[in-house]
Amino acid sequence: MxxxxxxxxxxxxxxxxxxxxxxxxxxxxxxxxxxxxxxxxxxxxxxxxxxxxxxxxxxxxxxxxxxxxxxxxxxxxxxxxxxxxxxxxxxxxxxxxxxxxxxxxxxxxxxxxxxxxxxxxxxxxxxxxxxxxxxxxxxxxxxxxxxxxxxxxxxxxxxxxxxxxxxxCIMVEGRCLLSSYATGRSPNTYGACSPASHVRWQVTGDGLEARVNGVLVDRYGSGERAGYPTICKGRFQLDGAAPWHVLEEPxxxxxxxxxxxxxxxxxxxxxxxxxxxxxxxxxxxxxxxxxxxxxxxxxxxxxxxxxxxxxxxxxxxxxxxxxxxxxxxxx
Amino acid sequence: MNATGTPRLSLAPIPYFWSREAVMAFYEAARDWPVDVVYLGETVCPKRRRLRSTDYFAIGESLAAAGKEVVISTLTLIEAGSELGGLRSLCRDSPFTVEANDMAAVGVLERESRGFVAGPTLNLYNAAALERMRAAGARRWVLPVELGAQTAGALTSAVPALESEILAWGRLPLAWSARCFTARAENRSRDDCGFACGDDPDGRVVRTQDGQPFLTLNGIQTQSAMTQNLAADYPALCNAGAGVLRLVPQSHDMEQVVAGFDALRNGAAPEKVAEELAPLTGVGGCNGYWHGAAGLVEGAAES
Incomplete structure (x- = not known):
C-alpha cells in the first residue's frame, strides 16, 4: 500500500x-x-x-x-x-x-x-x-x-x-454544491469550498459569527473553539430545536x-x-x-x-x- | 430543439419518499397535465422500495398511453454491489429510455447500445464532455444545476445535436452522502432509519441560526430550501436553446406549477407568471444560478 x-x-x-x-x-x-x-x-x-x-x-x-x-x-x-x-x-x-x-x-x-x-x-x-x-x-x-x-x-x-x-468531505465529492449554492463558487467550477474571500467573522451580542457570503454558518460562545465555516460542519436549526451540527461535526x-x-x-x-x-x-x-x-x-x-x-x-x-x-x- | 423553438415540459423524478398511493395519484393526475416528458423512478435512496421497477414500468405504460414520453431514472449514488446489480437489470429491462444519473449507468447503457438521457449529476460542463456522452449514446442532457444562462447557451450551440433540459422549477439537488441526514435528525443510523424521510413529503427545512431557510434534508440528499423558479426567465431559457424545461415534483400545487409554465408557452407574460407561482414555493424562490450568481440569490435580473 x-x-x-x-x-x-x-x-x-x-x-x-x-x-x-x-x-x-x-x-x-x-x-x-x-x-x-x-x-x-x-x-x-x-x-x-x-x-x-x-x-x-x-x-x-x-x-x-x-x-x-x-x-x-x-x-x-x-x-x-x-x-x-x-x-x-x-x-x-x-x-x-x-x-x-x-x-x-x-x-x-x-x-x-x-x-x-x-x-x-x-x-x-x-x-x-x-x-x-x-x-x-x-x-x-x-x-x-x-x-x-x-x-x-x-x-x-x-x-x-x-x-x-x-x-x-461528507458528501460525494464532485456532487456537492453546498458552497456553490451559498457563494456561487464550488469545488467543481472554482476549486474551492467556502472560499476565504466570502468568509466574514463578526463579533456580535450573540457571540462570534461566521458567515459565508452572508449565510450564518455558525455562532460561537465565549470559550468555544471556532472552526473554519465549511457549510457541512455548521450549526443550524431544525424543527425548532437548539442549533446543532445537522450534517456533521467539525x-x-x-x-x-x-x-x-x-x-x-x-x-x-x-x-x-x-x-x-x-x-x-x-x-x-x-x-x-x-x-x-x-x-x-x-x-x-x-x-x-x-x-x-x-x-x-x-x-x-x-x-x-x-x-x-x-x-x-x-x- | 433549436433556439427559437417552444420548449417541452418535463416532470423530474419525485425526489421524496411518498406513499405508494400518493405516487399513484400524482401520476394519475399528471396524465391530464400539459407535460410532455415524465421521468420515473427512485433517484435518491436504494432503501426506498414502496414501488419496484415493474411498478414504474406500469405507470409509464399508462402515461405513454396518455401521450407522454416516459423516461426511467437511475439511482444517483451507487455504493453497494447489489445496487449495481439493480442498475444493470433496470438498464436492460426498461421498456423506456433511461436517464443515467451516474457514470455506471452510462457505461451499462453504452454497452447495451441503448440511447439515454444524461442526467444532471454527470457533471457535463463543457462541449468535449457532451460530445463524449453523445458518442456513448446520449440523446438529451440535463444542465448541471449550478450552471447558468451563459454556459447553457454556449453548450447548446456548441453541441446542437443533443437536446438540452434545464431545471426551471423545484428545490435544487445540492449534495449526496453515505449518511442519511433525516435519520440523523431522528438520532438514528441509516441502517436503522425507520424510513423517517417518509414523514417529509417535501423534505425537512434547515434554517440558519438567524432563522433564514437554507437547506432541505431529504434522506441522503441535501436540497436547497428555496425553490428555483425560472418563470420570469422564460425568454432567456428559450434563447439559450432549452429543449425541455424540467419541473421537480412537490407534494402540493404541482398542477398549478405545470399550468404556469404551460401558460408561458402560450404567450403569458413571464413576470406575471413568476409572481403567480411565487406563493407555491414553500419557503421562497431563488434564481441565482441562472444569472451566474450564488444559487440562493432571489430576484437576480441579469446575467
Whole structure:
C-alpha cells in the first residue's frame, strides 16, 4: 500500500518527500485544481524544481487538473494538461470527461488517475473511465464502507486509492454544491469550498459569527473553539430545536486504526488530504502514516496505534477524528 | 430543439419518499397535465422500495398511453454491489429510455447500445464532455444545476445535436452522502432509519441560526430550501436553446406549477407568471444560478 501526500507548496513537498511519501500530489496556481487557495500551489519554476527533487529521492509526483472547465475557460485546462505532460509528472489526476478525453488523445503516454471529484463510487463507473480514457488508478469518494471499498477494488479494472487522513468531505465529492449554492463558487467550477474571500467573522451580542457570503454558518460562545465555516460542519436549526451540527461535526478522517482492513480490502494507495495545510502538518502526518503503513504491511502486531492517533489528533480539524463512512454506523 | 423553438415540459423524478398511493395519484393526475416528458423512478435512496421497477414500468405504460414520453431514472449514488446489480437489470429491462444519473449507468447503457438521457449529476460542463456522452449514446442532457444562462447557451450551440433540459422549477439537488441526514435528525443510523424521510413529503427545512431557510434534508440528499423558479426567465431559457424545461415534483400545487409554465408557452407574460407561482414555493424562490450568481440569490435580473 502506497502513501500519497499533499504538496501545496515547495516546502510541503520537501517535507513529504523527507518523511517518506511514495508520491506527492500538487496543482497549478489557478482554478484548474480543487485546492485553489490564495498563496497556495506551484508556479512553473517551483514545480520543475519540486519534481526534480522528488524524483531524485525516488518519490513520484502527481498533478491535479481536477476541476470542471466551462466553454469560456476551456483553453486554460488544455494548457494545464499540456504543461503537466511537458513537466514529466508521473500522473495527471483529472475528473472531467472532457479533460480526460483531451489528455488521453493528446498525451497517450501520460498516465491518468481518476480524481475523487469524478464521483466514481463503483466498479461499473470505473470501467467506463478505463474503457474510454485508459485510467491507471482511481481515487474513491469518502462515502464507502470498508466492505464496499473491498467490493469496488475486487471488481475494478484499475487499482484504487482511498483517503486515509485529513478533512472529511461528507458528501460525494464532485456532487456537492453546498458552497456553490451559498457563494456561487464550488469545488467543481472554482476549486474551492467556502472560499476565504466570502468568509466574514463578526463579533456580535450573540457571540462570534461566521458567515459565508452572508449565510450564518455558525455562532460561537465565549470559550468555544471556532472552526473554519465549511457549510457541512455548521450549526443550524431544525424543527425548532437548539442549533446543532445537522450534517456533521467539525472532525477529521483518520484511518490508522483500520489500515490492515484497507490493505485486506485491496487498496493500492492511501491518500492524505491537505494541500492547503502547513508544511509542518504534512511532515507530521506523513511521518505517522509512513510508520503505520510500514507496520501494517510488515504484519507487525502490537502497533502503537494510540500514539499515532495522538500525534494525528494534534493536527486534526476540530481535534476530533472519525472513521467516517468506512465505519458503517457513521451513515 | 433549436433556439427559437417552444420548449417541452418535463416532470423530474419525485425526489421524496411518498406513499405508494400518493405516487399513484400524482401520476394519475399528471396524465391530464400539459407535460410532455415524465421521468420515473427512485433517484435518491436504494432503501426506498414502496414501488419496484415493474411498478414504474406500469405507470409509464399508462402515461405513454396518455401521450407522454416516459423516461426511467437511475439511482444517483451507487455504493453497494447489489445496487449495481439493480442498475444493470433496470438498464436492460426498461421498456423506456433511461436517464443515467451516474457514470455506471452510462457505461451499462453504452454497452447495451441503448440511447439515454444524461442526467444532471454527470457533471457535463463543457462541449468535449457532451460530445463524449453523445458518442456513448446520449440523446438529451440535463444542465448541471449550478450552471447558468451563459454556459447553457454556449453548450447548446456548441453541441446542437443533443437536446438540452434545464431545471426551471423545484428545490435544487445540492449534495449526496453515505449518511442519511433525516435519520440523523431522528438520532438514528441509516441502517436503522425507520424510513423517517417518509414523514417529509417535501423534505425537512434547515434554517440558519438567524432563522433564514437554507437547506432541505431529504434522506441522503441535501436540497436547497428555496425553490428555483425560472418563470420570469422564460425568454432567456428559450434563447439559450432549452429543449425541455424540467419541473421537480412537490407534494402540493404541482398542477398549478405545470399550468404556469404551460401558460408561458402560450404567450403569458413571464413576470406575471413568476409572481403567480411565487406563493407555491414553500419557503421562497431563488434564481441565482441562472444569472451566474450564488444559487440562493432571489430576484437576480441579469446575467
Amino acid at each position: 502506497e502513501l500519497v501526500c499533499p504538496a501545496g507548496s515547495l516546502p510541503a513537498l520537501r517535507n513529504a518527500v523527507a518523511a517518506g511519501a511514495d508520491a506527492v500530489y500538487t496543482g497549478f496556481r489557478d482554478a484548474t485544481n480543487a485546492r485553489h487557495f490564495a498563496g497556495l500551489n506551484f508556479t512553473q519554476n517551483d514545480l520543475e524544481r519540486g519534481i526534480a527533487e522528488a524524483h531524485a529521492r525516488g518519490c513520484r509526483v502527481f498533478l491535479a487538473v481536477n476541476t470542471y472547465p466551462q466553454p469560456g475557460s476551456w483553453s486554460a485546462w488544455e494548457a494545464a494538461v499540456d504543461r503537466a505532460a511537458e513537466l514529466g509528472v508521473d500522473a495527471l489526476i483529472a475528473a472531467d470527461v472532457g479533460v480526460l478525453d483531451y489528455a488521453s488523445r493528446r498525451h497517450p503516454a501520460l498516465p491518468l488517475h481518476l480524481s475523487v471529484q469524478a464521483s466514481a463510487t463503483n466498479a461499473e463507473a470505473l470501467a467506463f473511465y478505463h474503457r474510454h480514457f485508459n485510467i491507471r488508478r482511481a481515487v474513491l469518494p469518502r462515502v464507502l464502507s470498508v466492505r464496499q471499498v473491498a467490493q469496488v477494488a475486487a471488481e475494478s479494472p484499475v487499482p484504487v486509492e482511498v483517503f486515509g487522513f485529513g478533512s472529511l 472532525t477529521s478522517l483518520s484511518t490508522v486504526d483500520i489500515l490492515p482492513e484497507l490493505a485486506e480490502a485491496g487498496v493500492a494507495a492511501i491518500k492524505v488530504e491537505g494541500r492547503q495545510r502547513s508544511p509542518a502538518y504534512v511532515r507530521q502526518v506523513t511521518e505517522v502514516l509512513r510508520e503505520a503503513i510500514d507496520a501494517c504491511m510488515a504484519g507487525r502486531t502490537g502497533a502503537p496505534r494510540k500514539e499515532w492517533q495522538e500525534r494525528l489528533r494534534s493536527v486534526s480539524e476540530g481535534a476530533q477524528v472519525t472513521l467516517g463512512a468506512y465505519h458503517r454506523q457513521w451513515g
